[in-house]
Amino acid sequence: xxxxxxxxxxxxxxxxxxxxxxxxxxxxxxxxxxxxxxxxxxxxxxxxxxxxxxxxxxxxxxxxxxxxxxxxxxxxxxxxxxxxxxxxxxxxxxxxxxxxxxxxxxxxxxxxxxxxxxxxxxxxxxxxxxxxxxxxxxxxxxxxxxxxxxxxxxxxxxxxxxxxxxxxxxxxxxxxxxxxxxxxxxxxxxxxxxxxxxxxxxxxxxxxxxxxxxxxxxxxxxxxxxxxxxxxxxxxxxxxxxxxxxxxxxxxxxxxxxxxxxxxxxxxxxxxxxxxxxxxxxxxxxxxxxxxxxxxxxxxxxxxxxxxxxxxxxxxxxxxxxxxxxxxxxxxxxxx
Numbered sequence: 073x074x075x076x077x078x079x080x081x082x083x084x085x086x087x088x089x090x091x092x093x094x095x096x097x098x099x100x101x102x103x104x105x106x107x108x109x110x111x112x113x114x115x116x117x118x119x120x121x122x123x124x125x126x127x128x129x130x131x132x133x134x135x136x137x138x139x140x141x142x143x144x145x146x147x148x149x150x151x152x153x154x155x156x157x158x159x160x161x162x163x164x165x166x167x168x169x170x171x172x173x174x175x176x177x178x179x180x181x182x183x184x185x186x187x188x189x190x191x192x193x194x195x196x197x198x199x200x201x202x203x204x205x206x207x208x209x210x211x212x213x214x215x216x217x218x219x220x221x222x223x224x225x226x227x228x229x230x231x232x233x234x235x236x237x238x239x240x241x242x243x244x245x246x247x248x249x250x251x252x253x254x255x256x257x258x259x260x261x262x263x264x265x266x267x268x269x270x271x272x273x274x275x276x277x278x279x280x281x282x283x284x285x286x287x288x289x290x291x292x293x294x295x296x297x298x299x300x301x302x303x304x305x306x307x308x309x310x311x312x313x314x315x316x317x318x319x320x321x322x323x324x325x326x327x328x329x330x331x332x333x334x335x336x337x338x339x340x341x342x343x344x345x346x347x348x349x350x351x352x353x354x355x356x357x358x359x360x361x362x363x364x365x366x367x368x369x370x371x372x373x374x375x376x377x378x379x380x381x382x383x384x385x386x387x388x389x390x391x392x393x394x395x396x397x398x399x400x401x402x403x404x405x406x407x408x
Contacts, residue, residue, distance in 0.1 A: 074115040083111045121273020131252045133163045134375060135183030136192040137176060141168045143291060143319065144347035145364060146194065149216070155190060162189070166286045171290075173197040180205060186319075190375045195220050197259065210393045212378040214371050218261050225376060226387045228371050233392035235360040236269025236314070239342045242279045242358075243312045243394055247404035248340060252285035252310035254299040254320055266344065268315055285310050289320060296320025300327035311404055314339035318359055325353060325400065334344045336402035346396050356398035 079339045080087040085104060092098040093108045100108075111117075133155055138146045154164055169176035177194045183191060190212035195202075203222040205211065214226040218281060243251050256263035267286070274281055282305055289295035296315055300323070303310060315321035321343035325335050333339050335355055343350055346361035375386055 073360045074117040076117070079108065079111050079115060079117050082115065083108045088092045130189055131187050131373050132161055133186065133188050133370070134190050134192060135165050135167070135180075135186070137167050137180055137183070137194040138171060138194045139169055139171045139176075140291075141166070143317075144349060145317065145362070148347065148364040148373075149194075149368040152365035152370075153372045154368075155365075156369040156372035157376075160370070160372065162376065165381045169196040171196045173199060173202070177202055177205065184211065190214070190379045192216060192371055192375060193220070194218060196234050206285065210382075212375060212382060214375045214378070216367065216371055224386060227390045228367055228374065228391075229262075230362045230367065230393050232265035232393075233269040233272070235344060235362070236266035238269070238393065238395050239266075239344065239360050240270045240273035241276075241339065242271060242397075243314065243342060243401070246312075246340065246401060248278050248312040249277075249404075250282075250285075250308070250310045250312070251279070251313035252282075252287070252303050252313045254287050254289055254296055254303075254313060254315045254324065256291045256320075257317040258288050265318055270314055278357045282308070282310075286398040289316075289317060293319045293323035293326070296323030297327045298323075299333045300324035301331075304331050304333065305327065310339075312342065312401070314342045314344075316341040316344055318345045318353075318357060319324070321357055321359070321400075322349065323354075325357075333382060336400055340402055340404075343400075344365045350396075351398065353400070355400050358398045358401040359396050360393045361396045362393050367391060 076087050076090050080090045085108060089100060090108055092100050093105050095136045136153065141147060157164055159183060165186060167179035167183065169179060173196050192214050194216045203220060206223045211374040214228060216228050219227055240251060253267060255267050287299045287302060313324060315324055321341055325341055328335055328339050337339055343357045343359035346359045350359050351356040370389060377384060
């Protein structure tokens, strides 16, 4: 690999001049500048990002910590973050905790060692050690979807309670009264908020909650599959199920189909997120769409603003979900 000294020797200039050409830190004559750039291209010289960061105190790199990149929801948010970051001149280092808080903590330490300029965190849970690490480190940070106790940071989320309300209200408007909810983990704020919206819609309609119809699982297809089997084994089956995300709803459709339950003739199914796969499930999934790409773009822009000016007031952004109607839902028919 070529070095700056070799570039300087071949260009007939000092290493200081090469550095000025690379970093635009001093005016260099145009003929010298072009000569140096030509040699850099010929020798395929790659400037050291670490060395440049020591001079400029910037790496133009953002660290991102997510719980599970196998969830298409996060993939679509990441795309929005990458699109906006690229336009703003920043690179992304992506770490995946697989919902393990200890792995999350270690990865955040690694990102800090890499001298990232800022951190985007979708938390896999928090404890005193994570709070202490983030509080002690004066690093620009944006939290997405899940706040971390004791940490003051910019925060971006969709209105999960309103999304849960919209989903349940739509099912009620279709005439359903026996509506189950398969929620995500109890300890995650988005899960709790979606359940809160579900309960609010039932309460407004004067519908009593059957506790056996509120099931907590994880945000996976297997979780939805298992929860649906549990619901279908009850003596009083629901006529509709609101799933806490699309992956669970797709798993639920699979379990129902295997049990000979027709969707939506025998059981209406509602999802959440509107991942790309939702429109290709069988039947195509009615769901609550989160503005995933917009969440990603906004997160990146707010973090870069924070990197450039740490004294800006903290921002809290609440984006609104929308109902997407497809073919997994139908009006309630007595006797189904």
